[in-house]
Amino acid sequence: MRWFSSNKNKLLMLLPTVLLYLAYILMPIVIAIYYSFTKFTGIGTPQYVGMSNYQRLFSDPIFIIALKNTFIVLFVTLLILIPGAFLLSLLLNKKMKGLGTIRAINYSPSIIAPIMVGLIWVFILDPQIGLINTFLTKIGLGELTFQWIGGETLTPFSVAIVQSWQSLGYIATIFLAGLTLIPKDLYEAADIDGASKFQQLIHVTIPLLNETFKLNIILVITLCFKIFETVLQLTNGGPNHLSDVLVTYMYSTTFTAGEYGYGMAIAVASLVATILFAGAFLGLFTLGKRVSNKEGV
Amino acid sequence: MLSRVLTIAITLLVMIPFLWMILLSFKDNQAILSNPLSLPESFNLDNYKRAFETLDMALLYKNTFFIAAVSVLLGLVITFMSSFAISRMIFKREKFKNSLYLFLIAGLAIPPFILLFPIYRITISLGIENTYLSLILPYIATTISFNTLLFIGFLKDFPTEIEEAAVIDGCNLFTLCTKVVFPVVKPVIMTIFIFNILYVWNEFPFAVTLISDPSHMTIPLAISEFKGRYNIDYGGIVSASLLFIIPQLIFYTIFQKHIIEGMTAGAVKG
Numbered sequence: 001m002r003w004f005s006s007n008k009n010k011l012l013m014l015l016p017t018v019l020l021y022l023a024y025i026l027m028p029i030v031i032a033i034y035y036s037f038t039k040f041t042g043i044g045t046p047q048y049v050g051m052s053n054y055q056r057l058f059s060d061p062i063f064i065i066a067l068k069n070t071f072i073v074l075f076v077t078l079l080i081l082i083p084g085a086f087l088l089s090l091l092l093n094k095k096m097k098g099l100g101t102i103r104a105i106n107y108s109p110s111i112i113a114p115i116m117v118g119l120i121w122v123f124i125l126d127p128q129i130g131l132i133n134t135f136l137t138k139i140g141l142g143e144l145t146f147q148w149i150g151g152e153t154l155t156p157f158s159v160a161i162v163q164s165w166q167s168l169g170y171i172a173t174i175f176l177a178g179l180t181l182i183p184k185d186l187y188e189a190a191d192i193d194g195a196s197k198f199q200q201l202i203h204v205t206i207p208l209l210n211e212t213f214k215l216n217i218i219l220v221i222t223l224c225f226k227i228f229e230t231v232l233q234l235t236n237g238g239p240n241h242l243s244d245v246l247v248t249y250m251y252s253t254t255f256t257a258g259e260y261g262y263g264m265a266i267a268v269a270s271l272v273a274t275i276l277f278a279g280a281f282l283g284l285f286t287l288g289k290r291v292s293n294k295e296g297v
Numbered sequence: 298m299l300s301r302v303l304t305i306a307i308t309l310l311v312m313i314p315f316l317w318m319i320l321l322s323f324k325d326n327q328a329i330l331s332n333p334l335s336l337p338e339s340f341n342l343d344n345y346k347r348a349f350e351t352l353d354m355a356l357l358y359k360n361t362f363f364i365a366a367v368s369v370l371l372g373l374v375i376t377f378m379s380s381f382a383i384s385r386m387i388f389k390r391e392k393f394k395n396s397l398y399l400f401l402i403a404g405l406a407i408p409p410f411i412l413l414f415p416i417y418r419i420t421i422s423l424g425i426e427n428t429y430l431s432l433i434l435p436y437i438a439t440t441i442s443f444n445t446l447l448f449i450g451f452l453k454d455f456p457t458e459i460e461e462a463a464v465i466d467g468c469n470l471f472t473l474c475t476k477v478v479f480p481v482v483k484p485v486i487m488t489i490f491i492f493n494i495l496y497v498w499n500e501f502p503f504a505v506t507l508i509s510d511p512s513h514m515t516i517p518l519a520i521s522e523f524k525g526r527y528n529i530d531y532g533g534i535v536s537a538s539l540l541f542i543i544p545q546l547i548f549y550t551i552f553q554k555h556i557i558e559g560m561t562a563g564a565v566k567g
Contacts (some may be wrong), residue, residue, distance in 0.1 A: 002471045003389040017379035017401070017441055025404050030414030030539045035414070091304040102308050111549050111556060112542060113499035119524070119538055122312045123321060128498030129531060131317050134333045145451045162493070168311065173561045226408055229501050232521070247388065247410050254414050255506065267411040274408065 016063035035264040042258050053265035062241045063266065064220045068248040069156040073245060074224040081220055082213070085168055089175035090201075114166070118233025121162045125234065129163070134255055149234045156241035162230050167223060171216050178212030179182035179205070224286055225274045242296075244272040315542070322536040342549045344532035348540055350520065351526065351533070361515045362428055365497040368436035372493060373486065376441055380448035381474060385457065398449060404442035405483050412439070413506045420507055427510040435507075444489050451485040452478075491552070491559035498545075516541055 034263045036053055057063050064139040078282025089177035092103055109117065124131045125148040133145040180203065188199045206213075231237060237244035237252060244252070251272060321329055322344050323337035379401070388394045416435050425431045463477045501517040508514060521539065527533035549556060 002343070004464075004473070009470060010382055010386055010388070012377040014397075016375040017445075020375070020434065021401060021404070023419070023434055024416060025407065025412070025441070028412040028419065031415035031418060032411050042346060051534050052427070079344035088304075088307055094300060095441065096301060096304065102304060103551065103557070105308050106311050106538065107553070107557055108315075108546060108549060109496055110560070112503065112545065113517045114537060115499075115501045115520050116542060117535070119520060120318060122524075123317060123531070123535065124314055129329060129333055131333070132315070138334055142514050144440065165314070170560065173321050173557055177561055219527075224409075226410070228410070228523075249503075250410060251413070260414060264411075265416060267414070271411050272444075275406065 017102050026119055032264045032267055035261050036268045037263045040260040042260065046261065049261065053262050054269070056262065056268055057265060062244065062249060065242060066244040066246050069159075069243060070225065070245045072156040072226075073160045073163065073227060074221065076157055076216065077163045077224050078220055079283065080160065080164040081167060081171055082216060085171035085216070086175050089179055090205075092172065092176055093179045101141050103169070103173075105169075107173060109166045109168070110170040111133075114227075114229035115233065116144065117162060117257040118230040121158075121165075121230070122149070122233060125158050125162075127151075149243075150239065152239070155231075155235050158247070159227060159230050159234065159243075159245070162234070163227060164222065167220070171219065174216055174219070175209065175212055182208050189200045211290065214282070217281065217285075221281065222274070225270065225277075246273070318535050318539055318542070322532065324532065326530060326532050330361050334386055338408070344536035347530070347533050348537035352442050352540070353502070354540065356512070357514060357516050357519050360429070360513060361498060364447070365424045365494055366516060367429070368433045368440075368497050369490060369493040371433070372437040372440050373489060375437070376444035376448060376489075377479075377482070377486075380445055380452060381478060382454040383445075384449050398445070401445045401520055402442045404439070405446065409439055409502055413502055417506050427508060427513055429513065431487070432515070433502060435503050436500065440493050441498065443492065447489055448482065450557070451482055455481060487555060488559040489560050490518060495560070497560075525544050 016173045020143045035046060037048060037050060039053075040046035051082055063222065088106060092099065092106075098100070112120075113249050114121050123129070125147070127133055127147045129149065130148065132148060136142060136144050146154055149155050186208075187200055190204055195203065226247065228251065231245055232249045233245060235243045241249065241252075247270065248265040249262055253266060257263075320337065321333070323339075323341050324333075324335075325341060325343065328337070330336065356494050377426055383394055383401075412435065420426050420431045423464060459481075460473060461476055468477065500515075500520065504515045504518045505521060508518060520538065523534045523537055527537070
């Protein structure tokens with residue numbers, strides 16, 4: 001395509017994207033890092049305070065709670081969603097009447113706004129009027145009614161359930177895409193060798209879906225570190241910040257408390273935590289694969 | 298047999314929250330508080346009437362539609378142009394081209410939350426707070442990485458012979474892009490379009506940060522205010538929510554094949 005590759009043409013084609021990207025992605029990151037080294041309350045000019053915002057993170061009990069809650073949400077979601085979605089994908093991989101409809105229903109929560117999903121679940125989890133507690137009371141299991149949201153401990157677990165509900169069909173569809181790529185003759189060969197369905201699952205399906213598992217786990221990690229609206233709707237971080245996650249704590253510190261400098265330090269720290277955690281997972285995953293490959297040979 | 302039962306059980310479990318909302322929406326507040334589980338005595342539409350009266354549905358749909366349409370269309374046009382340049386034009390230094398591509402897709406690793414306050418500051422200094430433009434700009438910017446990844450991934454694998462023939466036949470850059478390349482990338486445009494529309498339509502963090510004026514409010518912003526607006530009017534909250542969920546589910550039912558395929562392709566390639 002050398003015909004049109006004059007500098008003028010290249011500039012014309014690239015400029016809108018590059019300019020917007022510089023102004024609205026790169027510059028904001030620089031601004032965020034800059035503010036994270038300052039004290040700024042919205043009035044006057046930001047004052048440089050060095051690393052003190054970052055030092056404050058480690059002694060801030062609410063930050064520790066928010067970090068802990070984020071990891072509870074992440075691990076519980078991984079525990080529910082990865083096996084759950086994998087099971088659903090195995091079920092949807094069979095020929096069945098009404099499969100299209102079933103698939104569509106399971107997928108539907110992922111197209112709804114997260115802010116709406118949070119609101120819907122208020123009506124399920126609310127200790128007084130929510131479906132779970134009223135149902136448990138009705139069938140005589142009143143002692144199993146807990147403060148699913150708004151109490152001191154359970155909210156992050158509930159958030160994980162909401163996130164799992166929203167993403168189940170989505171993650172299952174990605175598993176399903178992986179399943180359809182496995183050649184059918186592998187199963188035929190395993191049948192001839194007398195492998196049971198369960199053995200086929202363990203020795204054929206799961207090893208061949210290695211990459212799909214990796215992709216889905218990374219997707220769940222990024223989804224969980226972004227959770228904001230669900231917590232906002234369920235508890236708004238309350239009571240007393242006990243149910244805050246990193247994003248909601250960053251948001252309330254920045255926009256409600258007006259501590260812009262400290263808020264940006266939380267934002268930068270969360271970004272670093274996400275990257276480190278996803279990176280560590282990828283590293284472990286590759287290492288694990290290398291080890292198991294060696295054993296296999 | 299077992300797998301069929303299991304499939305239906307999971308599907309019902311997924312449906313419960315929707316069914317529960319529909320059930321509650323036909324009951325008055327007293328019934329919701331005293332006996333939430335009972336079936337409604339009659340199809341009481343009062344909640345819906347009240348929801349309709351308190352919400353400016355036309356305005357909310359207009360705002361959200363306008364912002365979504367402009368950001369997605371503009372975003373598609375500019376990322377198509379830049380992706381065409383990166384994948385087809387000749388650069389003196391090939392390295393520069395590759396770095397530019399990596400630079401543009403690096404945004405996939407950036408969560409939007411770190412951008413909220415800085416973009417709020419930029420918006421104020423541009424003097425565009427509480428305008429459609431204040432949301433359109435970050436919406437386009439945050440989709441650049443995804444669009445670039447998909448466009449270039451698609452163009453890279455596509456042979457250039459037709460384009461070269463068209464150029465030899467004397468077509469100019471504009472007709473080359475619109476008449477020759479555009480039809481080729483149509484399948485990937487569908488994926489990008491669906492991904493972007495759903496993102497903008499459901500987006501909340503930027504909207505709540507940048508818009509405070511009720512006349513520019515988007516649907517997710519209105520939803521976030523239900524709990525305050527209807528206070529303990531649970532019937533009102535539920536029916537107002539359904540007034541937004543149901544159209545979206547209908548839209549989804551019509552385009553579900555494309556939506557599921559588009560979102561999955563997006564994730565797999567992203």
